[in-house]
Amino acid sequence: MLKKICVALIAFLMLLPVGGIGIFKANSIGEKEREAKVNEIEESIIKLPEIKWSDWDYSQIGLHIHTDYNGIEKDTPILQSIFEGIDVDNNPSTGQNGNDIKVFVMVFPYAEKVNGNWVFLISFIVNVIRLGEEIKNGEFEISLGGSVFFNVQHKFRIGYYSPNNEEIPREVRESITIVPYIFYEKDPEFYIYVEPIFDEGNQNLSVILEYSNLGSHKLMIDYYPAVKTMVKVSPNVGINKFNIAIERFASIEQTIRMRYEGNMAINLTMEDIPQAMNFSLNFSENYFEYEASDEFNTTLIIEVFGLDYFMLIKYLPRHLKAQFEEEGYLYIYVNQRKTKFIISNDLENPTTYFSITNLTGEAIIQWGIGKEGYFKIDGLKGMKMETKLQIGSIYLKTYSIVNAEHLDINWNLSIPGNVFVDTNMEWLSFYSFNFSIDDAFGILIEANSLKAEDFMTEWETEFPFFNKSGEIQFIGNITFAIMLNGTWYYVF
Template sequence: MMRKMAVAILALLLFVPAGSVITPQEEMHEVTAGEAHTTADSFISWPSARWSEWRDYSQFGISIRTVYNGIEKQTPVLQAVFNGVDVDNNPSTGVNGMDVKVSVIILPLLQSTDMGYVLSLSLALKVIRLGDEIKNGELEICLGGTVNFNGEQNFRIGFYSAEDEEIPREVREVLTVVPYLAYARDPEFYLNVEPVFDGENQDLSVLVEYGNDVFGEHHIMLDYFPAINTMIKVTPSLGLGKMNVSIERNADIEQTVRMRYEGTIQVNVTIEDIPRTMAFSLGFSDNYVEYKADDEFNASMMVELFGLEYLMRVEYLPRHFKAQFTQEGYIYLYTNQRKTTFIVANDVETPTSYFLITNLTGEAIIRWALGTQGFVTVDGFQGVHAETHAAVGNLYFHFYAEMQTEHFEITWNLAIPGSVFIDTNWEWVSFYSFNLSIDDLFGVLIEAHSLRANEWQVSWQTEVPFFSKEGTIDFGDLETFRIMLNGTWYPVF
């Protein structure tokens, strides 16, 4: 139903020049609204959009804002509709000096929902590039202001095209807001984007801002890599730290979408290789993320929570996953699909520490503490593949294991006297690798194709160690087991 409404409004944009036009907005100031995101290893790099600040709404003010290669303009919407906008201050570009022309519709609608008929508001913007001279410049253009719709409603919709990307020959954008002002229900945002390019589809960013006194301000930036005809619905749950998202695209081109939302929560969500249709919910609380969907998707998602040091990447989206992690050395994961891979890292650009878990069905808990005294434990279903890496200061740590056991534990005290303890409930761990070094003075290095242990411990009393061993350990194929004390490596076996 909402898609049909969006199509109808887009069709109207071909004929209707403007609606609900009063006065231009006050001047706004430019800021950067996103930092460059590059990635390493499994993380994929996507460029970042920048947007000028828009917060100072005038009462009943509506205008067109353009920023082209640093040239800022505020144009009354009627002037932009009937005359166009000279975005580059160059009378020799475009058509009669005008570089873009816009069409605008602001339309209240009566929407049928499962709660009955409710009022909704549709904001439609169509932008036509009138020449090729500005085609590859940096352009931000948006419609924004305030309308009186059951109270003051502040809004802003538009798009941003980075330098050296093709500015679309034509862009049609419709935002429909269902605020449920008379109901105890969360607002819904529907965004339909239809770009037309001269050549291949290029990257494009779309911005939506909407707010009123009832449910506050909501800011959504959508980066499309590349931009194709796409409908996205976002329903933020007020006060619950949750959002529901559905995406529908109408092209066979592979697409990645990055959604940056600021409102009841603050989160970046990047989805790669989006299927034609998908719907999911994301719930957030302190160091906790939960994802639910009605189907599995051969797609990847990266989640960044503002204020949290760690970010998470999920490859092959299951129907359900949960993750909880802290900086103190704890990760809890749940998934219903073995194909899913979890990666938790402390940085997008240059991660110095990360955890990777795959081949998991059910729950897994990983605990750790790193130092001259420390431990690593893995508890979960058999078959889990776990890897962790940390390089901080003079500490280096790398661990990998394929678990045929539901419990693995290694603890150490790299002092004199000291010890190393290993337990696997006498079940096998395959392709085991453990490498820890501190200040190039103390360390443990174990490389084995397989091992199993039952409360096995090696200990020493002197600087030049005589190793004493207790418990039981078995190696299917041991390559090395060494301990470093005061800068010297000593073989245990």
């Protein structure tokens, strides 16, 4: 359906007149009859009273145009917006005859057969033309608002936003098709097409969409930069699933950010997106899954409101899923070694950070952080993992290239106490483990290569003599130290 709607809308938009309405001429009457008709019309026009746009209510026909230019907000009747234009800056000396933009609008509902079933669709087409140069680089927002009744009331607001110091496009052709599925138990689908025309290169632009019938949906798409693009969004709020398809008609690099609010709220940022891609996201408080038809050399940043962390995926695989537990449990599956999966509480300066890459298959990471605790990894060989955690007085930082399928570190940092390390005698190519509490108790292990089986170091007193059991081997330098009451003691 995405391609059919896209082709139809592009063809229709190409036929739109610039900034106005279409005119149809007929020559089916004779010359004398035509003159008589003209005279009759002219006499009728003379008798008509003069009507000003100010006499019209801005929403008289159910539609209106809202503009906000550098803080100057106004609502304008749709007919005035089409025939005369809008003075967005309240300055009669700018634009053409004081009007800075002109708008063409079309709203049409229709039905289409999809998978053997008839579905109802609504298409909104807005063509906005900048008439002068004076407002070109100001902050500007324009939207078409109104409602359409078909079985239920369909309220909507669509438009675009241009940031300050970005060029307001000379022309924007925007069309949005909504499939509300009013006769089916299915959430709406949204098809968003935007085609901006700039005087100078490509600039940034945002598309605005608000729609409600039995539920409310708000969507804002930021284009960095804006090029001719079709985006399909299918939120499935019942199971917290989000389906997205993107088709671009330009070869330049582009980042798209999407912000959706409905029964769920989510921000998605896609960097360096390809010409075409489609994928789905499924998530809950403790579960996340990404699925796509292909792999993409693209970065996806996910922020789900209500959760305390971001997720970032570099080099999108066909399939990735992760399951979290509050007690310290993470299951992850990735089908592509190039993929890097990151969870953090902040993109710039995280205090909680976890990343994993070079994994084809599944891995389980378990941890319990405290004076008594553990850190375990079970997964395929070759996985690279980095962890950073700072909560109050607790600090943990690890990095490892896990050639072993199993890694287990557990500890009791009391007096007496112990530290246990096991890799089933398989090598860790590189390992760093730095853990401390209150700068009083801690563990520091750093080695270029390390393997161990049931290795344990134990102590009985505050000034410990370490008893060692099990087996541990390493290549190159190694640091293995225990902090007790603020003092580091070296095991090796």
